[in-house]
Amino acid sequence: MKKIVNLYDAKNSLSKLVADALSGEEVIIAKNGRPLVKLAPVEAVEPRRLGSARGTFDVPDDFDAPLPPEVLEAFHS
Numbered sequence: 001m002k003k004i005v006n007l008y009d010a011k012n013s014l015s016k017l018v019a020d021a022l023s024g025e026e027v028i029i030a031k032n033g034r035p036l037v038k039l040a041p042v043e044a045v046e047p048r049r050l051g052s053a054r055g056t057f058d059v060p061d062d063f064d065a066p067l068p069p070e071v072l073e074a075f076h077s
Helices: 007-012 014-022 069-076
Strands: 002-006 026-031 034-039
Touching: 002 007, 002 014, 007 014, 007 026, 014 026, 014 034
Parallel strands: 002 026
Antiparallel strands: 026 034
């Protein structure tokens, strides 16, 4: 079901509108009858697992070595 609510009314009933959106109802907020935004639940994001890229690339031994002078100079140009 779709619910269209005027912006003025949405300010006064935001908690209810959020609850409606979380329960699956499509909530559109309009101004002067023109749809502006749609309230929708945020999809759950799985937390990143540390070490998940282990073994997919090799870090060279000189990874943290100082940069050559010509490269450093390019940053100061």
